[in-house]
Amino acid sequence: MSLGDEQHGYGGTGQTRTRLPEGDPYGGARRTARSSSRSLVTVVGVVVLLIAAIAFANRGGDDSAADGDTAADAAKPKAASTAPSGVAPVEGGAGGIPTGFAHDQQGAESAAANYAVVLVSADILKPARRTEIVQQVFVADKQASLGAKLNQAYSKEFLSNIGLDANGNPSPGHTYVSRTVPIGTKVTGYSATTATAEVWCTGLYGTAGEASTNPVTSDWFTMTLQLRWANGDWKVDSFSQKDGPAPVPGDEKASTADEMAKAVQEYGGFTYAR
Template sequence: MSTSGEHGYPDTGHTRTHLPGGDPYGGAPRRTPRSSSRSLITVVGVVVLLIAAIAFANRDNSPSTDQPTKNPNHPAAAPTAPSGTTPVPTTENGIPTHFPHTKQGAESAAANYAVALVSADILKPQRRSEIVREVFVVDQQAALTDKFNKAYNKQFLSNIGLDQNGNSGAGHTYVSRTAPLGTKPTAYSASAATVEVWCTGVFGTAGEDSTNPVTSDWFTMTLQLRWENGDWKAAGFSQQDGPAPIPGDGKASSADQMAKAVEEYGGFTYAR
């Protein structure tokens, strides 16, 4: 789901966050497939925003009256410090659910939804429908399911070395994993919230003869959330590039090392 560098989408008439002026509507995770063909990079890498019509209507931008719970055993919440709040104890289809009805709960929901929307699972038809159902508000689910299915079609999957079920070929492992580095609420009320999630991630296909090697990416995903049926759910989202650091001079790992890392290291549940 994204407007930044490592994701790309079929041409839906919109771009993810490579748009020079930005997109006022929701967007989907971006995936920029790497290829030895510059024409493929141009077509798939530039057209990177899948969803551009998830307008979040009736957003309440009233100032927040919600204050984080203070715990004498933990430092006060700050942009670079954890709040000390326990992560949510429940999941549905592998996605954390039942976030607290607080500003911190909205931040936690946004961070975990960012991970799900830019995961390799979003490329698998069955898992995609489960992700949409768990992440989005009910009135957006049907439209989003249709848009995702059209975007992640057989041709698009083939371009990044996957079959129609989102599986990689023999000797290859498709990698798409995101790690939120921080969250920032820009609007909050009891019924709605807007949260920016700063992320980094690794994307591509690990394999000795891969034409889409695994690379890193930095992007910010903005999610518009709504309190619905006792939980925070996304009503729309968009992505843009960065902020990104100057690349380091670390030695790149082998394809086997990257594949094993994804298989052997589990993900996290994120809480603010």
């Protein structure tokens, strides 16, 4: 669920829901199932090509630029990998929220990813839990104002519109789902005291259960978090959210409401640390 579900952020409107495209958005033929009668010649040809590709990838290093590379290509930003840094940024946790992030750029990225998960979770819809989250995630001087905005965004009326009671609980026999999965992070500004990090996410939101009028669906969004180093940890100073980038939906068959509810109840989430 994107922040606010029907209300992205605090002022936006409209849910983010993925729709199956009509026809092939890339203009090509529809994907077909692999044939079980593929000829031996074709199989052998594929194996040979794979062996050649692996051999090429493992050749000794030539540090010079590959043929066709240009200065413009070299200047393009590269995606930062999530290779371990040797520093464990998360040393503890409180109320299920990681704490003790490293005082460096990777620590800021880790904090942003973990806070994105918390800020777009089912817990944020529960007034009592929301108060705890605000106290743990936000810098002290912003807790009152940001807490008030969240309370306004997740009002009783809003909760009722998505099938939840005033305490953020679904009706009997239903399971409310709001789970976020960070796909990647990017730091766009960093100093010893502040950091700006973007977190590209996908997520699930909706109500699983028989005759649900708000079935579980998925969305894609990017959160930008302004972080501040305060009391020995990275905390949120402010945050915003926008839709996408979103891929073309696949052809997977949707699970039943019972299957979805069971999966959410049985599979726990992750702590994101680099």
